[in-house]
Amino acid sequence: MLKSLAKGLFGSLLGYGGLLLGFWLLREAFIEVNYPLGVLGGLAILAAMYMIAVARSPRPNPSQDQLSNAELSKTEEVDPGDSLDGGNESDQLPP
DSSP: OHHHHHHHHHHHHHHHHHHHHHHHHHHHHHHHTOHHHHHHHHHHHHHHHHHHHHHHSOOOOHHHHTOOHHHHHHHSOSOOOOTTTSOSOTTSOOO
């Protein structure tokens, strides 16, 4: 658990640092009219947003991966009912 927490925290901090770097590079590109610097800043922002999203994503639980088919079938709905209103009384008219 501590390893997962540290990994998420490190990923978030790295992502926020990447956002800061990307926006600073964009600012410098607009001030100095430097197109490659602007492209690099945009790519840094996209990469940082990806890192933040990956760091915040839930980790798969190993015990959930070991569920048997019988346990999975218990969670599935056997009779979904009428697809229009969710009821099972499709042969009756409403009042």
